[in-house]
Amino acid sequence: MSRYAEKALQGNQLAGARLIRLLEEGDPEGIEGLKILYPHTGKAYVLGITGPPGAGKSTLVDRIIGEFRGRGMKVGVIAIDPSSPFTGGAILGDRIRMQRHATDDGVFVRSMATRGHLGGLSKATGEAALVLDAMGYDVILIETVGVGQDEVEVVDLAHTTAVVSLPGMGDDIQAMKAGILEIGEVFIVNKADKPGADEVVKQLTVMLEMRHYKPGDWRPRVLRTVAVNSEGISELVEAFLAHRQHLQESGTLADRKEKRELHFFRELVKEMAYERIFGALGGNGVLAALLEDLKARKIDPYSAAEKLVGGLSCHL
Ligand SMILES: Nc1nc2c(ncn2[C@@H]2O[C@H](COP(=O)(O)OP(=O)(O)OP(=O)(O)O)[C@@H](O)[C@H]2O)c(=O)[nH]1
Numbered sequence: 614m615s616r617y618a619e620k621a622l623q624g625n626q627l628a629g630a631r632l633i634r635l636l637e638e639g640d641p642e643g644i645e646g647l648k649i650l651y652p653h654t655g656k657a658y659v660l661g662i663t664g665p666p667g668a669g670k671s672t673l674v675d676r677i678i679g680e681f682r683g684r685g686m687k688v689g690v691i692a693i694d695p696s697s698p699f700t701g702g703a704i705l706g707d708r709i710r711m712q713r714h715a716t717d718d719g720v721f722v723r724s725m726a727t728r729g730h731l732g733g734l735s736k737a738t739g740e741a742a743l744v745l746d747a748m749g750y751d752v753i754l755i756e757t758v759g760v761g762q763d764e765v766e767v768v769d770l771a772h773t774t775a776v777v778s779l780p781g782m783g784d785d786i787q788a789m790k791a792g793i794l795e796i797g798e799v800f801i802v803n804k805a806d807k808p809g810a811d812e813v814v815k816q817l818t819v820m821l822e823m824r825h826y827k828p829g830d831w832r833p834r835v836l837r838t839v840a841v842n843s844e845g846i847s848e849l850v851e852a853f854l855a856h857r858q859h860l861q862e863s864g865t866l867a868d869r870k871e872k873r874e875l876h877f878f879r880e881l882v883k884e885m886a887y888e889r890i891f892g893a894l895g896g897n898g899v900l901a902a903l904l905e906d907l908k909a910r911k912i913d914p915y916s917a918a919e920k921l922v923g924g925l926s927c928h929l
């Protein structure tokens with residue numbers, strides 16, 4: 614029985630933080646804890662916020678926390694990417710920006726490094742989200758810099774994805790990864806106190822109109838905010854909740870959850886099977902011989918893999 618799981622289930626933040634750390638380190642105790650927590654998960658609404666460095670994501674998150682708290686909802690935050698050139702480290706920046714919630718029991722902020730996770734960033738984030746979910750947070754906000762494939766995968770964990778842009782991004786919007794544009798359900802033009810916001814709103818609107826929609830599809834919304842002044846935040850949260858409702862009513866939410874669990878399961882099977890196979894073959898010379906043949910190009914990788922896997926006996 615995990616020392617931390619029971620306490621985390623009661624909402625103890627220290628125990629929750631400890632569990633997340635154990636999971637990040639790949640510690641078996643973390644996994645044992647997660648097994649206990651798992652039946653209590655599946656309730657939280659997961660919201661991803663992505664956008665370029667310095668767009669104001671953390672400031673937005675801070676204000677969004679306030680808005681959800683005002684509606685009586687508990688909020689967990691996972692802030693990813695400590696290495697923004699803008700703020701010289703999001704971990705410090707996020708602590709400062711979200712500090713006013715530090716004494717609120719209904720808010721739990723966890724920063725997470727981009728690199729150095731054994732099974733990848735999206736797995737680590739997914740596990741942290743499960744812990745927060747079991748702890749009883751109604752909303753889980755994931756803040757991530759939208760650049761690499763890793764980050765796009767993180768956003769895949771979310772039920773609603775918000776993409777942040779800012780004035781002066783004209784050309785960047787054109788160049789914005791199609792992937793990011795396609796996954797967005799709510800588009801935020803932050804720093805609308807600066808000149809050029811209208812133009813970005815217009816560009817986004819035009820690009821979104823070019824997408825193909827079927828009847829009943831969610832129509833992405835474009836909203837402007839001034840996070841530093843809390844302007845546009847309640848409208849933003851309304852848009853998130855409208856999207857959540859759309860997901861529920863269309864049955865998409867259940868679909869997404871199911872897909873996510875299946876994906877997670879498959880990834881775990883891959884990981885465990887890989888370790889099993891290489892662990893078992895490491896000592897018996899078969900693998901070493903194959904690797905030698907590969908190096909000498911006596912065998913191609915396809916045939917080598919077929920030979921290896923074909924030689925396994927399955928005990929199901
Ligand atoms: N003028 C203006 N400044 C803003 C607004 N929102 C945020 N800022 C400022 O923009 C800077 C970056 O804000 P952050 O919230 O740290 O941005 P971020 O996207 O989280 O940054 P990283 O996590 O480092 O990528 C800070 O100095 C904020 O005070 C806004 O609406 N208007």
Ligand SMILES: [Mg+2]
Pocket residue numbers: 670671672703706707756
């Ligand atoms: Mg930030």
